[in-house]
Amino acid sequence: MSELRFEGVTVRYGRALTAVDGVDLTVPSGQVVGLVGESGSGKSTLARAAVGLVEPASGQILLDGSPLHSRRPLQMVFQDPYSSLDPRMTIGDSIAEAMPRGARRRDEVVRLLELVELDADRVSAYPGALSGGQRQRVAIARALAGKPEVLIADEITSALDVSIQGTVLNLVRTLQRELQLSMLFISHNLAVVRYVSDIVAVMYLGRIVEVGPARDVLGNPQHPYTKELLAAAPRRGSTSLPPPDEALVADAEPADPHHPPAGCRFHPRCPIGPLIRTDREHCLTLDPTAEADHRLHRAACHHAAGVLRAVGSNPPVHLQLKEDSQ
Amino acid sequence: MRRWMAVLRTPVGTGAGLLLLGVLLLAVFAPILWSHQANAIDTDHLLQGTSADHWLGTDNLGRDIFYRVLVASRTSILLALLATSIAVVTGLALGSAPAILGKRGGRVATAVVNIAVAFPGLLLALFFAVVFGVGAKGAVLAIGFAGAPSFARLTQTLVAGVAERDFIAAARIAGVGRFRMLVRHILPNIAEPLVVNATIGAGGTLLAFAGLSFIGLGVQPPAYDWGRMLGESLSGIYVHPAAALAPGVAVVIAGLAFNLFGEAVAKGLGAQVPRARWTDRTPEATPAREDDSDAVLVVEDLHVSFPGPVTPVRGVSFTIHKGEIVGVVGESGSGKSLTALAVAQLIEPPGQVRAAELSFLGAPLLGRLPVRSTAAVRRRLLGTSFAMVFQDPMTSFNPTKRIGVQLAEGAREHQGLTRRAAMDRAIDRLRAVRVPAAERRARQYPHEFSGGMRQRAMIGMGLMGAPALIVADEPTTALDVTVQRQVLRLLETIRTEDDVAVLLISHDISVVAQICDRVLVMYAGRVVEDLPSTELATGARHPYTRALLAAVPDLDTALDEPLAVIPGRPVDPARLPEGCAFAARCAFASDRCRLEDPVLIDQVACWHPQAQAEYSNFRTGQR
Numbered sequence: 001m002s003e004l005r006f007e008g009v010t011v012r013y014g015r016a017l018t019a020v021d022g023v024d025l026t027v028p029s030g031q032v033v034g035l036v037g038e039s040g041s042g043k044s045t046l047a048r049a050a051v052g053l054v055e056p057a058s059g060q061i062l063l064d065g066s067p068l069h070s071r072r073p074l075q076m077v078f079q080d081p082y083s084s085l086d087p088r089m090t091i092g093d094s095i096a097e098a099m100p101r102g103a104r105r106r107d108e109v110v111r112l113l114e115l116v117e118l119d120a121d122r123v124s125a126y127p128g129a130l131s132g133g134q135r136q137r138v139a140i141a142r143a144l145a146g147k148p149e150v151l152i153a154d155e156i157t158s159a160l161d162v163s164i165q166g167t168v169l170n171l172v173r174t175l176q177r178e179l180q181l182s183m184l185f186i187s188h189n190l191a192v193v194r195y196v197s198d199i200v201a202v203m204y205l206g207r208i209v210e211v212g213p214a215r216d217v218l219g220n221p222q223h224p225y226t227k228e229l230l231a232a233a234p235r236r237g238s239t240s241l242p243p244p245d246e247a248l249v250a251d252a253e254p255a256d257p258h259h260p261p262a263g264c265r266f267h268p269r270c271p272i273g274p275l276i277r278t279d280r281e282h283c284l285t286l287d288p289t290a291e292a293d294h295r296l297h298r299a300a301c302h303h304a305a306g307v308l309r310a311v312g313s314n315p316p317v318h319l320q321l322k323e324d325s326q
Numbered sequence: 327m328r329r330w331m332a333v334l335r336t337p338v339g340t341g342a343g344l345l346l347l348g349v350l351l352l353a354v355f356a357p358i359l360w361s362h363q364a365n366a367i368d369t370d371h372l373l374q375g376t377s378a379d380h381w382l383g384t385d386n387l388g389r390d391i392f393y394r395v396l397v398a399s400r401t402s403i404l405l406a407l408l409a410t411s412i413a414v415v416t417g418l419a420l421g422s423a424p425a426i427l428g429k430r431g432g433r434v435a436t437a438v439v440n441i442a443v444a445f446p447g448l449l450l451a452l453f454f455a456v457v458f459g460v461g462a463k464g465a466v467l468a469i470g471f472a473g474a475p476s477f478a479r480l481t482q483t484l485v486a487g488v489a490e491r492d493f494i495a496a497a498r499i500a501g502v503g504r505f506r507m508l509v510r511h512i513l514p515n516i517a518e519p520l521v522v523n524a525t526i527g528a529g530g531t532l533l534a535f536a537g538l539s540f541i542g543l544g545v546q547p548p549a550y551d552w553g554r555m556l557g558e559s560l561s562g563i564y565v566h567p568a569a570a571l572a573p574g575v576a577v578v579i580a581g582l583a584f585n586l587f588g589e590a591v592a593k594g595l596g597a598q599v600p601r602a603r604w605t606d607r608t609p610e611a612t613p614a615r616e617d618d619s620d621a622v623l624v625v626e627d628l629h630v631s632f633p634g635p636v637t638p639v640r641g642v643s644f645t646i647h648k649g650e651i652v653g654v655v656g657e658s659g660s661g662k663s664l665t666a667l668a669v670a671q672l673i674e675p676p677g678q679v680r681a682a683e684l685s686f687l688g689a690p691l692l693g694r695l696p697v698r699s700t701a702a703v704r705r706r707l708l709g710t711s712f713a714m715v716f717q718d719p720m721t722s723f724n725p726t727k728r729i730g731v732q733l734a735e736g737a738r739e740h741q742g743l744t745r746r747a748a749m750d751r752a753i754d755r756l757r758a759v760r761v762p763a764a765e766r767r768a769r770q771y772p773h774e775f776s777g778g779m780r781q782r783a784m785i786g787m788g789l790m791g792a793p794a795l796i797v798a799d800e801p802t803t804a805l806d807v808t809v810q811r812q813v814l815r816l817l818e819t820i821r822t823e824d825d826v827a828v829l830l831i832s833h834d835i836s837v838v839a840q841i842c843d844r845v846l847v848m849y850a851g852r853v854v855e856d857l858p859s860t861e862l863a864t865g866a867r868h869p870y871t872r873a874l875l876a877a878v879p880d881l882d883t884a885l886d887e888p889l890a891v892i893p894g895r896p897v898d899p900a901r902l903p904e905g906c907a908f909a910a911r912c913a914f915a916s917d918r919c920r921l922e923d924p925v926l927i928d929q930v931a932c933w934h935p936q937a938q939a940e941y942s943n944f945r946t947g948q949r
Contacts, residue, residue: 038806038807038808038809039777039806048495051499052498052499053495053498053499074499075499075500076495076496076499078492078495078496079492080492083491083492083493084491084492084493084495084496085493085496086493086497086510086511086514086515087515088511088514088515089510089511089514094493097497097500097502097510098496098500098501131895133895139496142496142500145500146499146500146501161657161658161833161896162657162833162834162835162874162877162878163657163873163874163877163891163892163896164895165877166877166879166889166890166891166892167891169879169889170888170889170891173888174888188806188807189807189879190807190881191878191879191880191881191883192879194879194881194883194885195879195883195885195889218881228808229807229808230881231811232807232808232810232811233807233880233881234836234837234839234840234878234880234881235880235881235882236863236880236881236882236883240840240841241811241814241815241818241840241841256776
């Protein structure tokens with residue numbers, strides 16, 4: 001379908017808070033980019049900037065290389081299905097509202113409801129009569145009604161019970177494959193992101209700190225924050241907490257987005273940074289994002305492995321530097 | 327519409343409704359029926375008092391005051407309603423202008439409203455009355471415009487509240503225009519409070535209008551309304567009190583009708599708490615059994631019910647021993663949080679807690695105590711040996727008090743420490759839960775703490791005494807994964823160091839599996855399985871436990887298969903099926919399951935407990 005590209009996008013709230021700081025990210029056509037990060041990392045703000053709910057302070061958001069004018073080709077599904085549907089509108093009306101003018105609304109609504117596995121006779125039901133999972137299906141149907149070229153899903157399962165979460169994730173995955181949608185899938189849950197994404201991007205304090213094919217990023221994480229997220233995610237059948245590693249660092253406060261630290265933004269929490277290894281003082285002053293393109297997974301870490309770009313049009317050759325973290 | 331009908335069925339609603347209906351009927355029919363009597367001039371009986379012919383006497387032209395009061399109802403109420411509608415329409419237009427005009431225009435509209443609200447209504451009314459001239463038309467406009475600012479402010483506030491919601495954002499993304507957004511999405515969602523306030527406002531307008539007419543700025547002769555009648559007969563109040571009182575009483579009754587009706591509707595639409603008969607037949611406390619000296623908390627056949635009647639917790643039994651971490655998992659509505667609240671004695675009426683036994687450190691928690699002094703003992707026991715940690719640490723601290731002070735409060739109350747000693751203890755406890763720079767942080771306010779730090783402080787608060795049990799209700803749900811792990815680790819450390827028992831409630835079975843010794847799986851208000859957490863992955867026997875485990879994606883989930891799901895939806899506690907509550911969603915359900923409710927036998931409540939082999943069935947569950 002279409003490629004969505006963020007180029008140096010910065011979003012500020014007021015003067016003090018830079019929620020998204022110079023993000024470059026590409027959602028390739030027909031692929032799913034999973035965006036993970038903690039609360040306050042700016043992942044939802046990035047989504048809201050894409051659909052035009054907030055204006056970027058600088059940078060541009062391109063769809064197939066051209067700036068967005070009408071927002072139609074992008075649709076978004078929100079986190080909380082209890083707040084994202086108008087309680088005073090039937091679900092049929094909610095879905096029909098999002099359709100382009102001149103569509104054969106009735107048939108189309110029925111088709112969409114069937115697509116998200118809801119009974120067509122639910123057209124005239126109000127959201128109050130539906131469960132959380134069903135509402136989220138309606139929200140997905142409404143997003144699809146706008147015939148989007150890119151779908152943005154912002155924490156769409158985190159308000160749902162585990163037993164419902166699976167059905168929604170399965171649905172999203174099937175729809176994405178059938179309709180060949182390009183998708184930005186945002187979640188704080190690495191296991192969920194892993195399940196739906198082709199590409200994983202990790203966000204920390206308004207910046208993308210690592211991005212790459214899902215299998216590579218999760219299998220060979222370069223940024224210490226990605227490693228930390230991976231360590232915190234549950235594994236099948238684990239019945240004990242992972243052993244406390246570098247307890248001193250792990251107990252530090254999460255950084256305050258109002259006052260991002262200088263140098264590497266992760267250094268106050270970093271287990272391989274200046275807190276533990278006093279010789280790494282450059283982390284305190286030198287911003288690793290500048291050189292990110294030369295590292296594996298575009299990692300924003302001075303100690304990530306590098307990439308050698310071969311001359312000519314050959315794909316970049318990945319070169320594993322001597323692993324010096326642990 | 328059903329809710330409005332329900333409002334009319336309450337006693338106040340019925341009374342106010344009837345009164346309002348009466349007043350409105352009078353306004354419609356009185357002039358038709360009694361105009362003649364009201365306007366009949368009788369020069370023989372000028373300014374007379376009460377008599378059989380003229381119940382309330384006559385005025386200076388000998389007209390019957392009783393009929394005039396009745397007939398005046400139309401003018402009074404019609405003009406009041408007109409003024410109210412002007413106020414509401416102007417207010418709506420001003421208040422919703424920011425939603426239509428966009429950023430800059432909206433700012434101007436907001437500023438206009440802010441300035442208008444700053445002037446007292448009466449001043450505005452008098453000002454407009456002078457501008458529009460003396461007379462009924464002028465008074466209607468004056469009162470209407472004077473009432474507009476408050477409606478504008480109300481509308482603004484309500485619109486701002488709705489505009490935050492995601493469905494507005496969704497509509498914007500869908501390309502819905504501003505005007506359409508206002509009409510289709512915003513107004514329907516703020517209609518109810520607006521109608522209620524307009525009704526109450528009508529009462530006020532009626533009074534204001536009577537006031538204007540009274541001082542001669544309102545209705546002019548020969549037309550008359552209650553205010554004018556009151557003004558005219560006031561001079562003779564000592565001679566003919568009835569003539570002055572009657573229009574006054576009419577104003578009061580009509581005003582009350584509007585106000586009461588508005589209040590009744592507001593109450594009915596707002597708080598929907600069914601007032602049920604609250605049976606206060608609390609049995610006398612039974613002393614705990616002595617056989618289990620190691621038990622910290624004994625819960626036996628616990629029921630929590632609410633009027634309806636619904637019983638979201640139906641017969642939960644478990645025992646927590648010293649230094650044990652017991653997890654309770656289940657979906658929303660399974661009764662897990664209510665179980666925790668019942669244990670913490672935090673179920674408020676009209677909720678009811680019943681249990682065959684509910685005892686903490688050997689002391690019964692339920693029931694009337696025979697001696698009053700033991701109640702104080704019980705309170706102290708809970709205050710010092712029991713700690714509760716809630717899901718949202720933002721709302722569980724008082725935002726206006728420093729963290730240290732809040733921690734110290736309990737210690738001063740229950741342990742009788744001095745201010746200094748309590749503060750020292752608070753700082754010490756903050757250190758114990760690994761809050762960095764505890765001394766400085768104790769002087770900070772809750773908003774200066776991050777979510778994880780606040781949750782630590784909350785746990786620290788529980789550690790102010792010497793707790794034997796910490797009840798933690800979804801303590802990590804609001805936290806980021808990395809922080810979540812730290813808080814769990816902290817709970818585990820406290821358990822090992824101080825031998826504290828923990829009751830951990832969570833919807834996330836992987837959280838529970840990580841730190842608990844034992845897991846209780848709840849479904850529809852029952853414990854359906856009770857098993858050691860080491861056996862969760864391999865030894866779960868209840869189909870629900872297995873399904874729950876399979877449904878959580880983790881880093882080892884196969885990518886080429888659909889996720890395992892549990893078909894159907896959780897049961898509604900108000901509509902429990904006859905047999906096993908899980909039967910409708912269970913792949914193994916038989917006829918027996920649909921008829922007979924299984925009880926917890928051998929740690930599992932299921933007619934068809936599963937062995938290892940069937941595990942694979944759930945992995946490929948489809949929907």
